Amino acid sequence: MKKIISIFVMCMVGLLIFSLSVFSQSEKSRIAPICKQCHTPDDKILRGTFVNVSQKAETIQMLTGTATWIINYDDNTKLIGAERINKIPKEKEIAIEIEERGGQLYAKSVSVKPPVKVPEEKLINIDELAKLIDAGPDQARFFLVDSRPEPRYHEGHIPYAISIYDAEFDKHIEKLPEDKDILLIFYCGGVT
Amino acid sequence: MPEWKKAGKLILSTVNFVKENMDKDIPQVIIDLRSSEEALKGFIQGAVSIPSEKVVNMKDKFPADKKAPVILYASDTNSAIEAFKIVRGWGYSNTSILKGGIEAWKRSGYNLAQGKPGETIVYVPKPRPGEISVEEFKGIVETLPSDKFILDVRDEDEAVQGMLRSAKNIPTQEIPKRLLEIPKDKEIIIHCSTGVRAEMAYHILKEAGYKGRFLNANIKIDKDGKYEISKD
Numbered sequence: 001m002k003k004i005i006s007i008f009v010m011c012m013v014g015l016l017i018f019s020l021s022v023f024s025q026s027e028k029s030r031i032a033p034i035c036k037q038c039h040t041p042d043d044k045i046l047r048g049t050f051v052n053v054s055q056k057a058e059t060i061q062m063l064t065g066t067a068t069w070i071i072n073y074d075d076n077t078k079l080i081g082a083e084r085i086n087k088i089p090k091e092k093e094i095a096i097e098i099e100e101r102g103g104q105l106y107a108k109s110v111s112v113k114p115p116v117k118v119p120e121e122k123l124i125n126i127d128e129l130a131k132l133i134d135a136g137p138d139q140a141r142f143f144l145v146d147s148r149p150e151p152r153y154h155e156g157h158i159p160y161a162i163s164i165y166d167a168e169f170d171k172h173i174e175k176l177p178e179d180k181d182i183l184l185i186f187y188c189g190g191v192t
Numbered sequence: 193m194p195e196w197k198k199a200g201k202l203i204l205s206t207v208n209f210v211k212e213n214m215d216k217d218i219p220q221v222i223i224d225l226r227s228s229e230e231a232l233k234g235f236i237q238g239a240v241s242i243p244s245e246k247v248v249n250m251k252d253k254f255p256a257d258k259k260a261p262v263i264l265y266a267s268d269t270n271s272a273i274e275a276f277k278i279v280r281g282w283g284y285s286n287t288s289i290l291k292g293g294i295e296a297w298k299r300s301g302y303n304l305a306q307g308k309p310g311e312t313i314v315y316v317p318k319p320r321p322g323e324i325s326v327e328e329f330k331g332i333v334e335t336l337p338s339d340k341f342i343l344d345v346r347d348e349d350e351a352v353q354g355m356l357r358s359a360k361n362i363p364t365q366e367i368p369k370r371l372l373e374i375p376k377d378k379e380i381i382i383h384c385s386t387g388v389r390a391e392m393a394y395h396i397l398k399e400a401g402y403k404g405r406f407l408n409a410n411i412k413i414d415k416d417g418k419y420e421i422s423k424d
Contacts, residue, residue, distance in 0.1 A: 082352055083415065089348035115349055126199050133202070149388045154209035155261075156288040159202055159269075167347060167365050189386055190194040 032065040073107040081112030142183040205288035225266040234304030241309040255315035265290035324405035341378040345393040380404030
């Protein structure tokens with residue numbers, strides 16, 4: 001009788017731990033705040049940044065904002081946007097499609113965020129830009145940014161452009177005009 | 193070639209560019225578009241005097257190499273526009289107007305050359321310091337000699353799209369804090385996508401005591417490591 005009770009207690013404790021862990025997992029954020037700009041939260045998909053991968057343990061570590069997730073993977077995990085999992089750059093934005101397998105999370109697919117595609121309506125063509133240049137920034141109210149590395153700017157740039165190298169853009173936001181209604185136009189060398 | 197440039201539209205260069213070429217002994221063609229009298233009072237060193245209204249008749253004087261960097265300057269930017277259209281129209285794709293003209297040069301505190309400006313354009317192309325030839329670069333990529341180390345300095349976003357076989361990716365701006373990942377006993381062969389960031393990386397590494405050279409050309413690499421190289 002004692003034995004049965006202890007088994008029963010152990011089961012209860014086990015169930016409690018299990019339900020607690022499930023509970024805490026459901027509390028953990030599945031989407032990093034930055035990803036919410038374009039994606040809606042989805043229980044089956046984790047969105048955040050890549051931390052690292054252990055090929056020995058076949059686990060991926062990712063971060064969704066402040067929450068850390070450890071997810072199992074294997075050869076059947078579909079990889080989109082990278083050659084191999086260990087080739088994904090650190091802190092790269094990724095999405096992992098998950099399912100539960102044996103009480104653990106398994107990655108059905110891992111997708112690396114593709115380069116941003118600029119929507120058609122956000123593009124300006126050469127002739128439109130040339131018209132603005134002819135009118136000048138004061139009249140046409142635009143602000144032109146050369147995103148290439150600075151030496152390229154010195155070598156030759158579009159009239160009225162100012163140089164803010166893309167890789168250092170975050171550090172130079174103060175160079176942008178205070179008036180937020182002014183049309184911002186960016187260009188690079190066309191080769192990436 | 194970038195669309196704007198291909199369309200033959202106006203392109204401005206800066207005093208920094210001209211001065212850097214001068215200091216590094218990089219060949220450039222500088223044309224003083226002001227009147228001969230003005231030019232005699234002081235000009236940018238190495239400039240050839242061709243007054244604006246005569247440019248149209250001077251096609252034969254220009255170099256055979258249409259990729260030569262041709263820098264036109266007048267007293268200000270706008271006075272050089274007509275000459276730009278003519279020279280660019282002959283196919284000199286790297287023609288630019290010196291932004292701010294000779295006044296900008298003076299404002300930067302640089303000296304004017306005295307005496308008589310040059311009369312003939314001389315242009316002999318020369319590799320930039322640290323530049324590796326496209327042929328040699330290809331050879332290294334194919335054979336991967338053990339004394340070379342291929343460094344891809346593009347951003348990670350670009351590198352994940354495809355890298356050269358056995359290349360290591362460290363973006364230019366991260367090199368100073370990641371020097372330990374680069375071997376000192378090998379020659380570092382650096383590339384980016386156009387040559388600009390590779391050249392910056394070359395100078396960072398040179399200063400840190402590394403031996404290296406860089407690819408000064410456009411390179412596109414696909415997922416399988418297949419690549420295409422072209423020169424502007």
